[in-house]
Amino acid sequence: DVVMTQTPVSLSVSLGNQASISCRSSQSLLHSDGNTYLSWYLQKPGQSPQLLIYLASNRFSGVSNRFSGSGSGTDFTLKISRVEPEDLGVYYCFQHTHLPLTFGSGTKLEIK
Amino acid sequence: QVTLKESGPGILQPSHTLSLTCSFSGFSLSTYGMGVSWIRQPSGKGLEWLASIWWNGNTYNNPSLKSRLTVSKDTSNNQAFLKVTSVDTADTATYYCAHTPTYYPFAYWGQGTLVTVSS
Numbered sequence: 396d397v398v399m400t401q402t403p404v405s406l407s408v409s410l411g412n413q414a415s416i417s418c419r420s421s422q423s424l425l426h427s428d429g430n431t432y433l434s435w436y437l438q439k440p441g442q443s444p445q446l447l448i449y450l451a452s453n454r455f456s457g458v459s460n461r462f463s464g465s466g467s468g469t470d471f472t473l474k475i476s477r478v479e480p481e482d483l484g485v486y487y488c489f490q491h492t493h494l495p496l497t498f499g500s501g502t503k504l505e506i507k
Numbered sequence: 508q509v510t511l512k513e514s515g516p517g518i519l520q521p522s523h524t525l526s527l528t529c530s531f532s533g534f535s536l537s538t539y540g541m542g543v544s545w546i547r548q549p550s551g552k553g554l555e556w557l558a559s560i561w562w563n564g565n566t567y568n569n570p571s572l573k574s575r576l577t578v579s580k581d582t583s584n585n586q587a588f589l590k591v592t593s594v595d596t597a598d599t600a601t602y603y604c605a606h607t608p609t610y611y612p613f614a615y616w617g618q619g620t621l622v623t624v625s626s
Contacts, residue, residue, distance in 0.1 A: 396571075430610070432610075432612075434611070434612060434613070436554075436613065438554075443603060443616035443617065443618060443619055444554065444603075444613065444616055445616070446611060446612075446613055446614050446615075449610060449611035449612070449614075450610055450611070453611075455611060455614065487553070487554055489554075489556075489612070489613075491612050494567055495556065495567075495569045495570060495571065496556040496559075496567075496569075496612075497556065498553060498554045498555070498556065499553075500553050501553050501554075
């Protein structure tokens, strides 16, 4: 199975500052079709997760442009610029290049 | 507007079979590239992908659950189903179904249904 390692486990950021979350996969996520099937999700307290980024760097419909995804191969990053109170929650990376599909263990973002 | 809603028994006994239904609207499971997935989350823990079913009938299960999973669909009634056999306390979790287009998986999620396995 592809292991998705997220760092840090938790992150405390002041409002207006930038947050950065790393996700590393144990195998390359580059598919033979040329796509990299890496997504990012945010689960706010008491809610279902919501899709932020797909194909490593594409923002999903309605997602603020303060969220950006980057990376390739095995190393990926989610950046949140100008952190706002509604950004708090747990962020998960997820790969669907290889079966079984796997999530990272999550990064909890707290607001200072 | 895409919506999904899970329904299930709430509580069931060990060794029994868990049956879950996902009722959805706003998309069709007969559309090319469309799928529905099941994901679960024990309380206070992370997310685990369980299974996906696609527009063409193909299914993929997480082998960590051995052969305990069966996923199916009723395209005419916009429903997907998950069965988990021989449940035990480790299967206690919130179970989600999610809209799964090929390139942006889990684009929309249901509210989740809590399943407790207890004698």
